Amino acid sequence: MPYFHDDGTEFNPDFIPKCGRCVTCKKNDDPKYEIPCNLTRADQDEDIFICFACEPNSPAIDGGAVLKEMKDYLDQKYGEHGEKRNAGE
Numbered sequence: 001m002p003y004f005h006d007d008g009t010e011f012n013p014d015f016i017p018k019c020g021r022c023v024t025c026k027k028n029d030d031p032k033y034e035i036p037c038n039l040t041r042a043d044q045d046e047d048i049f050i051c052f053a054c055e056p057n058s059p060a061i062d063g064g065a066v067l068k069e070m071k072d073y074l075d076q077k078y079g080e081h082g083e084k085r086n087a088g089e
């Protein structure tokens with residue numbers, strides 16, 4: 001079933017590569033999460049991959065540390081409450 005960008009153009013997930021974080025996520029091969037995961041990957045414009053729905057598929061991956069890294073990155077870039085997001089506009 002096709003799905004679409006906000007502007008009405010068809011979304012093609014084949015043009016969005018999977019990052020390493022996606023490959024190590026429990027949801028990676030679950031058809032139920034295919035669309036939200038594809039849209040999350042397509043919406044990235046940060047220096048690191050951000051996905052707070054990520055669930056590591058191995059106990060060797062510290063999921064809490066992964067989430068903290070994402071939160072710390074966003075807090076540093078945008079402020080803890082997003083106050084830096086539109087500061088220059």
